[in-house]
Every structure is written in structure tokens, then in C-alpha cells.
Amino acid sequence: MKKLFALLTAWYVAFLSMLPWHMPIAQAYTEPKPTEMSEFHWTPRALKLYARQFMKMAYPDWNLSEHRALMKLWGKESAWNPAADNPNSSAFGIPQLLNLDPATPAPLQIERGLAYIQHRYEKPSVAWSHWRSNGWY
Numbered sequence: 001m002k003k004l005f006a007l008l009t010a011w012y013v014a015f016l017s018m019l020p021w022h023m024p025i026a027q028a029y030t031e032p033k034p035t036e037m038s039e040f041h042w043t044p045r046a047l048k049l050y051a052r053q054f055m056k057m058a059y060p061d062w063n064l065s066e067h068r069a070l071m072k073l074w075g076k077e078s079a080w081n082p083a084a085d086n087p088n089s090s091a092f093g094i095p096q097l098l099n100l101d102p103a104t105p106a107p108l109q110i111e112r113g114l115a116y117i118q119h120r121y122e123k124p125s126v127a128w129s130h131w132r133s134n135g136w137y
Helices: 002-018 034-038 044-058 064-078 106-121 124-134
Strands: none
Touching: 044 064, 044 106, 064 106, 064 124, 106 124
């Protein structure tokens, strides 16, 4: 028991030594504020990785081919630009959803776009097929 206590104490001290000393412990480990998240610059690559991981978590029955279809679909729709605006309609963002608020953060755009695809087409490959036939989804 003494060895376990000594080991835990050593880990605790080592952990505390990694913290910045100018910041209290409680302040060092708070959740980021929504404004901090919106200030993050999302690159197309980071957005694609986020979409892939979110698809694995939220839609586990979608395989890699569904991810590839999504890459093509949103690549054609917005080039993975979260500020993409369609001048001919009210579509906005990465998934080009109608009436999407321009202040919507990029990860939320992806989540809403995937929910729309799942609701309307069941999976991205069907949405991509529809886009190839009609030029919209």
C-alpha cells in the first residue's frame, strides 16, 4: 500500500510540474469557450479529418466508400470552405444547406450536413449519385 501511495504521489507531483505556474490548476483545465472555438482556423484537411471521425462515431454503419463519396460531394459543393456562399440561393457553408446561419462553426456545419444526408438520402453515396445526376443534392 505504501508503494502505491508513493507511486501516485510521484505521478501527482510530476503532473503538477508540467502545469504553467502562472495559472491556478482549476483555470488550467477549463473547457474552451465557444468564442475560442470559433476563432480556430479550420483548414480543409482538418475539416475532412473531423468529418471522418464524426462519421465513425455517429454513423458506424457507413464505411470508407461513404467517406470518399462525402469528400467528392462537399468538394464540388463548397471545396470544404466553411464560408462558401451560393449567390443563387440561401445555401451556405460546407454542406451548402439552405438558410444556414453564416455564424455556424465549421464542425457544426459538418454535423448538420451529415444529419441532412442521413435523413434525406440515408448515406453519402446516394447523395453523391443524386448530385451527379442533377447537380444538386
